[in-house]
Amino acid sequence: MIPIDLIRKTARSLMDKAAIEIPEDYLEGLQEAARTEDGDLSSFVLQAMLENYEATKEDRRAMCGDTGVPRWFVKMGNAAQVEGGMCALETALRRATAEATNGVPLRPNRVHPLWRTDHNNNVGIGAPEIEYGFEPEGDWIDLITVHKGGLFGTDYRMLFPSDGIQGIKRFYLDSLVAFGKRGLACQPAIIGIGLGGSKDTCMALGKRASVLRTVGSRNSDPKIAALEDEFKELGNSIGMGAMGFVGKNMVIDCNIEVGYCHTGGMQMSVHAFCLSSRRAVARLYPDGRVEYRTDPDWFTPYQRRETVDWSPALEAAE
Amino acid sequence: MKPREIVLSTLPTPEDLAQLRLGDIVYLDGLMYTAREGVYMRALEDKANIPMELPSESAANFHCSPAATIREDGSFNMGAVTATASFRFAKWLPEWMAKTGAKLIIGKGGMSSKDYKSYFVPNGAIYLSTVGYGTGALLGRGVENVEAVHWNEELGLAQAMWVIRCKRMGPFIVASDLEGNCLFERENERISRNLEHVYEGTRPAVLKRFGETDDRTDELIG
Numbered sequence: 001m002i003p004i005d006l007i008r009k010t011a012r013s014l015m016d017k018a019a020i021e022i023p024e025d026y027l028e029g030l031q032e033a034a035r036t037e038d039g040d041l042s043s044f045v046l047q048a049m050l051e052n053y054e055a056t057k058e059d060r061r062a063m064c065g066d067t068g069v070p071r072w073f074v075k076m077g078n079a080a081q082v083e084g085g086m087c088a089l090e091t092a093l094r095r096a097t098a099e100a101t102n103g104v105p106l107r108p109n110r111v112h113p114l115w116r117t118d119h120n121n122n123v124g125i126g127a128p129e130i131e132y133g134f135e136p137e138g139d140w141i142d143l144i145t146v147h148k149g150g151l152f153g154t155d156y157r158m159l160f161p162s163d164g165i166q167g168i169k170r171f172y173l174d175s176l177v178a179f180g181k182r183g184l185a186c187q188p189a190i191i192g193i194g195l196g197g198s199k200d201t202c203m204a205l206g207k208r209a210s211v212l213r214t215v216g217s218r219n220s221d222p223k224i225a226a227l228e229d230e231f232k233e234l235g236n237s238i239g240m241g242a243m244g245f246v247g248k249n250m251v252i253d254c255n256i257e258v259g260y261c262h263t264g265g266m267q268m269s270v271h272a273f274c275l276s277s278r279r280a281v282a283r284l285y286p287d288g289r290v291e292y293r294t295d296p297d298w299f300t301p302y303q304r305r306e307t308v309d310w311s312p313a314l315e316a317a318e
Numbered sequence: 319m320k321p322r323e324i325v326l327s328t329l330p331t332p333e334d335l336a337q338l339r340l341g342d343i344v345y346l347d348g349l350m351y352t353a354r355e356g357v358y359m360r361a362l363e364d365k366a367n368i369p370m371e372l373p374s375e376s377a378a379n380f381h382c383s384p385a386a387t388i389r390e391d392g393s394f395n396m397g398a399v400t401a402t403a404s405f406r407f408a409k410w411l412p413e414w415m416a417k418t419g420a421k422l423i424i425g426k427g428g429m430s431s432k433d434y435k436s437y438f439v440p441n442g443a444i445y446l447s448t449v450g451y452g453t454g455a456l457l458g459r460g461v462e463n464v465e466a467v468h469w470n471e472e473l474g475l476a477q478a479m480w481v482i483r484c485k486r487m488g489p490f491i492v493a494s495d496l497e498g499n500c501l502f503e504r505e506n507e508r509i510s511r512n513l514e515h516v517y518e519g520t521r522p523a524v525l526k527r528f529g530e531t532d533d534r535t536d537e538l539i540g
Contacts, residue, residue, distance in 0.1 A: 040341075052450070052456045056455040059459065061385075062455070064398055064400045064450075064454040064455075065458070067398065105387040106385050107475075151403070157527075158525065166521040170520035181506055182426075183427060186451045234516070238509065238512070238513070239508075242450070243447070244427075244509075245505045246508050275450050
């Protein structure tokens with residue numbers, strides 16, 4: 001049984017970490033971009049961002065004034081149990097979100113869509129989102145918080161098999177060019193692409209590809225991994241850099257996730273996890289141990305399974 | 319070539335502004351205030367009295383919601399500070415500038431050269447863009463003091479009018495000049511030359527969307 005107090009305390013600490021500490025994989029990606037960038041203005045911007053991450057850590061203040069819309073992903077081993085049950089866990093995550101809004105402080109971004117009511121704590125109807133995943137082994141839970149910026153860089157389109165890779169590339173470029181101008185997508189970004197599923201799952205897959213995978217990770221399907229490499233290079237060949245200035249760094253990495261879809265369709269979504277690619281993760285064990293990390297490790301073989309029954313031995317043999 | 323760096327007052331003289339070139343890096347000294355859709359609607363549509371003396375106190379309007387909170391004793395805790403995209407405020411800006419004498423509009427992403435020429439230039443104003451975007455911690459360091467927050471009861475903390483004393487706050491980039499030239503349009507024009515080449519080997523979607531055609535009788539297929 002995982003103590004609810006431990007969940008509450010860890011969640012609160014994850015909120016701080018996400019807002020303040022840029023994940024190492026993204027930082028290294030951006031440092032590499034800064035080394036290769038030769039546009040005058042783009043270079044200046046990347047240097048300023050690197051200085052900003054330093055200032056953030058020194059001062060323990062949020063890295064960006066737009067602290068995004070905090071959300072949670074919860075991954076549980078099949079044997080995990082939470083003291084008080086799952087509703088207690090949800091309350092703990094909502095409370096941590098509210099407390100951190102005042103504590104860090106974060107910007108109280110969440111408002112009612114019509115009445116613009118602001119509770120000043122980032123909690124409201126459906127906020128923060130809490131999504132779940134499960135793993136066949138283990139009695140731990142992973143708490144993952146993501147503070148993604150919200151307004152620009154995401155799009156969805158129903159493509160069809162006849163659109164093919166050429167159509168996928170077109171929509172990918174259209175999304176980058178449209179949202180990259182004037183830097184509205186706050187690039188260079190981790191671009192996530194969702195392919196297939198239904199409209200809602202396609203959006204979820206693409207979002208998770210951008211926020212739950214790390215820079216340098218590759219899809220387990222070698223042909224999709226090759227597409228990820230190709231798309232990263234394609235995005236960086238546009239000639240657009242940070243803030244939409246002339247430059248060669250738009251995409252720190254491109255991650256693609258797929259789900260089986262209707263036989264007639266090929267849903268596609270594109271998402272940009274911005275210069276403040278904020279995520280923080282902790283694994284909690286029933287004995288009270290807590291291990292912090294920045295890699296959500298969400299897309300395990302189990303998450304990408306294709307068969308009715310789960311058989312790790314079979315999966316390994318393939 | 320490294321961009322030029324300039325320290326500018328939030329009550330700049332016309333001469334101060336005339337010397338600025340597109341792409342210059344600016345740091346600000348003096349009083350600035352945040353105002354975005356909430357403040358604009360309240361001041362211009364609901365005709366509420368603006369709770370500051372403008373422009374004598376400040377000519378710098380920041381399109382920003384800070385990550386900030388009001389402590390129980392009434393003092394302020396302002397952490398990170400970042401701009402929000404300005405193009406959405408074009409509806410209110412001409413009237414706002416005329417009413418408040420703002421000379422520096424500070425935000426994310428700039429406006430169009432059409433905006434600059436039609437109401438920035440006649441008002442002797444220029445646009446400064448934040449950098450990144452997302453140098454929230456660097457800008458936060460430039461906050462010497464939070465002087466006041468107005469309309470937080472009516473508009474909430476994110477839309478409230480925050481009054482900030484800046485000390486070498488920056489960096490910002492000069493995105494328009496007194497002639498109404500636009501930095502982002504200049505960059506877009508350069509990037510556009512390469513786009514045809516990048517799009518080689520791609521194909522438009524077989525099912526179109528409205529917006530890709532404005533003909534509402536179009537069936538959007540093929």
